[in-house]
Amino acid sequence: MDILSLLGIILAFAAILGGNLLEGGALASLFNGPAALIVIGGTFAATILQTSWPTLRRAFTQVRWVFLPPYVGLEDGMGKVIDWSVKARKQGLLGLEGLAEREPERFARKGLQLLVDGAESESIRSILEVDLESREQRDLDASRVFEAMGGYSPTIGIIGAVMGLIQVMTNLEDPSSLGSGIATAFVATIYGVALANLLFFPIANKMRSIVRERSRYEDMMIDGIIAIAEGENPRSIELRLRGFIQ
Numbered sequence: 283m284d285i286l287s288l289l290g291i292i293l294a295f296a297a298i299l300g301g302n303l304l305e306g307g308a309l310a311s312l313f314n315g316p317a318a319l320i321v322i323g324g325t326f327a328a329t330i331l332q333t334s335w336p337t338l339r340r341a342f343t344q345v346r347w348v349f350l351p352p353y354v355g356l357e358d359g360m361g362k363v364i365d366w367s368v369k370a371r372k373q374g375l376l377g378l379e380g381l382a383e384r385e386p387e388r389f390a391r392k393g394l395q396l397l398v399d400g401a402e403s404e405s406i407r408s409i410l411e412v413d414l415e416s417r418e419q420r421d422l423d424a425s426r427v428f429e430a431m432g433g434y435s436p437t438i439g440i441i442g443a444v445m446g447l448i449q450v451m452t453n454l455e456d457p458s459s460l461g462s463g464i465a466t467a468f469v470a471t472i473y474g475v476a477l478a479n480l481l482f483f484p485i486a487n488k489m490r491s492i493v494r495e496r497s498r499y500e501d502m503m504i505d506g507i508i509a510i511a512e513g514e515n516p517r518s519i520e521l522r523l524r525g526f527i528q
Contacts, residue, residue: 287348287488294480317442317470321477324438329431340420341427348488354495356502359390360523363506366394367516375400375511389413389500393507403511407504414500418493425489432482439474443467502526 302312330338369377375397382394392413396406446467502523509519 284349284351290484291481295476298476298480312469312472314469317446317473320442320445320470321435321438321473324441325431325435325474325477328434328438329427332430333427337420337423338427341424344421344424344489345428345485347492348485351492352496354492354499356499356527359499359502360506360520360527362390363503363510363523364516364520367506367510367514367519370397370510371516390503393503397507397511401511403508406511407508410500410504410507414497414504417500418497421493421496422490425486425493428482428486428489432478432486435478435482436471436474439471442470442474446470498526 299309299312303309333341366378366381369381378394379398382391382398385391385394389410393406393410396409401409444467446464450464450467505526506519506523509522514522
């Protein structure tokens with residue numbers, strides 16, 4: 283689990299609630315059902331309207347990356363490629379067939395299989411780069427779902443504020459209803475801005491950083507597999523791939 287992400291969310295909301303208490307406010311004043319319904323419901327509705335179902339499903343599946351990011355081991359990947367190159371020099375490319383069948387990573391397994399099949403280096407690069415770019419684009423589209431939510435929620439918060447003020451203006455003769463209307467107005471704005479800047483935008487940025495790290499790993503694998511296909515020696519491959527890590 284990514285403890286820093288969890289700590290960040292806790293500190294963000296603790297700062298808001300703690301600041302409210304230090305100013306003499308009551309926690310209950312920040313909890314307003316109608317405001318939450320307007321902001322959260324409106325934000326999700328607008329996001330669903332603009333997003334295709336596969337992208338939406340991918341986004342809410344991958345949001346777990348914020349707390350449980352996929353393992354991306356550049357050092358491990360480099361070591362794996364060097365082991366492949368040593369085996370290929372000793373036994374030829376066909377010696378990698380058993381490794382390809384047992385390789386758990388889909389991307390690496392595809393590259394190894396292309397090596398075993400005797401594909402040309404440029405063909406291998408082209409096939410793997412298409413795979414990388416299409417996966418990267420789908421993952422970035424998923425992160426943009428939360429970026430869109432961060433863009434919508436402050437605006438929906440303003441809509442909630444206006445609705446609250448309308449409620450106030452239409453009930454000026456009834457002082458008992460003024461409090462709830464004003465609360466909805468201001469709390470809706472807080473919800474919209476807080477959700478955007480403390481949750482949605484940070485989630486989108488965290489997902490993008492993970493996508494970039496995975497792409498760097500796969501770029502390294504492509505370079506390593508191409509180097510094996512071109513017959514480079516293991517030491518040269520290690521020096522070449524070390525640049526992805528340093």
